[in-house]
Amino acid sequence: MARLPPTPTRPPQRASPRALRDAIRDKALALGFDAVGFAPARLAPDARRQRLERLAAFVDQGFQGDMGWLGDRTEERVDPETLWPGARTVVSVALNYGPANDPRAVLAERDRAAVSVYAQGRDYHDVMKTRLKALGRFIWDTYRHDLKVFVDTAPLMEKLAAQQAGHGWQGKHTNLVSRQFGSWLFLGELLLSVELPADEPEEDHCGQCRACLDVCPTKAFPAPYRLDARRCISYLTIEHEGAIDRALRPALGNRIYGCDDCLAACPWNKFAQEAREAAFAPRAVLDGPHLADLATLDDETFRTRFSGTAVKRIGRNRFLRNVAYALGNSGTPATSLPAVERLLKDASPLVRGAAVWALSRLAPAAFERRRRAVTEPDAAVRDEWSSPLPEERAQ
Structure with missing residues (x-):
């Protein structure tokens, strides 16, 4: 009002x-x-x-x-x-x-x-x-x-x-x-x-x-x-x-x-x-915009890039969560995997968890190898690593 x-x-x-x-x-x-x-x-x-x-x-x-x-x-x-x-x-x-x-x-x-x-x-x-x-x-x-x-x-x-x-x-x-x-x-x-x-x-x-x-x-x-x-x-x-x-x-x-x-x-x-x-x-x-480019945004560049738009109000972490899911749906491992790898190291557990899911979609074999040795402090992200692969869930 x-x-x-x-x-x-x-x-x-x-x-x-x-x-x-x-x-x-x-x-x-x-x-x-x-x-x-x-x-x-x-x-x-x-x-x-x-x-x-x-x-x-x-x-x-x-x-x-x-x-x-x-x-x-x-x-x-x-x-x-x-x-x-x-x-x-x-x-x-x-x-x-x-x-x-x-x-x-x-x-x-x-x-x-x-x-x-x-x-x-x-x-x-x-x-x-x-x-x-x-x-x-x-x-x-x-x-x-x-x-x-x-x-x-x-x-x-x-x-x-x-x-x-x-x-x-x-x-x-x-x-x-x-x-x-x-x-x-x-x-x-x-x-x-x-x-x-x-x-x-x-x-x-x-x-x-x-x-x-x-x-x-x-x-x-x-x-x-x-x-x-x-x-x-x-x-x-x-x-x-x-x-x-x-x-x-x-x-x-x-x-x-x-x-x-x-x-x-x-x-x-x-x-x-x-x-x-x-x-x-x-x-x-x-x-x-290209998904891989968006995956590089830190908080400052996110705020600058989307200043004055409705996008800015959800914040960088929620935005990068969405980008990670989209990367997982892209079906283009050659261009998407490097971006996912970057997000797997993100400071935000929300972003890391979404990137784990993206990895399981783009490179199931790599996901399977890495989850056996992963060390992750956040419980929600650990749950993403322990979740079944897409083909396992379909059975």
């Missing part, structure tokens, strides 16, 4: 609710947002109950994995007016980050790293927050209405808010789908203390399509509109802090930060547009 600077001294302008809504929409588009919509902050009792029941079922089944915060403040999470009792209108804004090409193409280049489209440019939180604050400042300076700004930093269900505001609908992959932008929208919200005319909510247009569900490498969707984060590659490579389940590691492929498969498979992307925001243009260091 972002705070605005001190209040100005000039008197506020008066505007009818409709004129105020139009002025906010015009200002948001002028600031560079690609879409802006309005929804009531107050929920009908039935809608509120349904949201609470769905969230409770998700948490009760453990689908949130390590993201325990999803089970906290549930009343506030489902109801904007409970989150802030002064809220009367949700202003939902969106930024398009559509890629120029199919992001799945890099998956065939197994010695290169696949990084989710959303993380290849500047961290969207920074872009969105700057513009939302500017929009909030315009509203406060001009009309003096109380407000609060949110960018994925408070318990607000932004995809549901976006659907109510008419941006799109929550598809079977649980992400927002837009008829204009496909599955490629960043979302942010501003809660206003004044009631404004609402836009029409968007309806679900998924129909019988299962493209997003069927393409998932780890089968993370137990049913349409339900995601088990514990199997989701985006969750595993970004949010999960420890070693990734051995059974899921081969399905990671060369994905080292996030996964775009379900998003890219959506047929509505035929209407998607390439992002016009320069900040979201892919950086060379994140547009299919």
Whole structure:
């Protein structure tokens, strides 16, 4: 929740609710947002109950994995007016980050790293927050209405808010789908203390399509509109802090930060547009870099290389864990083994453990010889050395 600077001294302008809504929409588009919509902050009792029941079922089944915060403040999470009792209108804004090409193409280049489209440019939180604050400042300076700004930093269900505001609908992959932008929208919200005319909510247009569900490498969707984060590659490579389940590691492929498969498979992307925001243009260091090069990063070079990007927030060790798994999946021992050897000596047990698994995949004979004489102080890494080879586990 972002705070605005001190209040100005000039008197506020008066505007009818409709004129105020139009002025906010015009200002948001002028600031560079690609879409802006309005929804009531107050929920009908039935809608509120349904949201609470769905969230409770998700948490009760453990689908949130390590993201325990999803089970906290549930009343506030489902109801904007409970989150802030002064809220009367949700202003939902969106930024398009559509890629120029199919992001799945890099998956065939197994010695290169696949990084989710959303993380290849500047961290969207920074872009969105700057513009939302500017929009909030315009509203406060001009009309003096109380407000609060949110960018994925408070318990607000932004995809549901976006659907109510008419941006799109929550598809079977649980992400927002837009008829204009496909599955490629960043979302942010501003809660206003004044009631404004609402836009029409968007309806679900998924129909019988299962493209997003069927393409998932780890089968993370137990049913349409339900995601088990514990199997989701985006969750595993970004949010999960420890070693990734051995059974899921081969399905990671060369994905080292996030996964775009379900998003890219959506047929509505035929209407998607390439992002016009320069900040979201892919950086060379994140547009299919070689895995072997990434394996050389120490903490300082990691921070420097990924400064200003979403990648930086997971830290060097978790990042190198993902790189090691991808090296193990590369199927190119000639280029990948030297990098794995380097990671086997890493100071981080998390990285060493992942490198042990990579060695077992790339060079089973060498792995078998070395584990007989290995000395390792960390119990988790010793477990990796003592685990059966892939062909032994398959028997």
